[in-house]
Amino acid sequence: MSAKEEQASGPVMVLSCPISLDYAYSAGQSASRFLRAIAEGKLLGQRCPVDGRVYFPSRGSCPMHGVTFGDDAVELSDKGTIVTFSIVRVPSQNIALPLPYITVNVLLDGADTILIHVLDAKLEDVHMGMRVQAVWKPREEWTTSTANILYFRPIDEPDAKYETYKEHI
């Protein structure tokens, strides 16, 4: 008996419940500016007017002080330092790398908040303090999307000192 026939005559043991939600996402002014910049290959953060910390991606207000960020955008490097990492061995969708892959918390140079992304490197090589750089899609494929960055990749620079990223662990 084929699986299909069995399904048609055996007891129904499992119910498939599809859940689906369509909605219109509005990015708002601040994230729109961030997305328009990333379409040009620029990474924008925003500086808190109270303590000067740079938040990435840019957002409308400071989560620490509750103040509006205004128009003070800061362009950041696409290089950074790995703060922490994890090896992923279970499949997920929309990941540019094959299993197993490495997820990383990256502190971009000039930023005071971490970015969560994936790293294209040998599993045995990844470590805290490793210097990395974004690998972008071909320029003609850039859109107003964070998916313009495919993943990060190690670069030939000395490891960052622990003191420079320890507060982000």
Add this chain to the structure above:
Amino acid sequence: MTKPATAALTAPHHLSYTYKRSLGKVLSAFFTALRDRRFLGIRRANGSVLFPAKEYDPDTSESLSELVEVGPTGIVTTWVWVAQPRRQQPLAHPFAYALVKLDGADTPFLHVVDAGSESKMATGMRVRPRFCDVPKGAIDDFVFEPA
């Protein structure tokens, strides 16, 4: 308030996933019967019949196991007309959501009545199921229509 120089970006987002529910003994019997175009209720200790079948008595929490075939016809106990169905509702044309008490059951349940027009709907009206060509054992294998 000053107007922003540029409009905010918007994008359509679609979030979807399918989860699989393991049915267990009672609901497995219920949905297997539905695939065979039959309706199973379940008897409570006080003799009344719940439809759809449930694993537990909603008042006493006792385990229930005595499946009882009910229907297939029933009566509408109350209803509402959906004049402009939304995309994910069960039918693309106007229909009624109704509480239907199947013959032999003591509880009504919510389902679709494909009546054609609101004027065909009435509390107390009799309905019968109309199944799809290949029932798969799901609650949307059938709709009701006026009997």
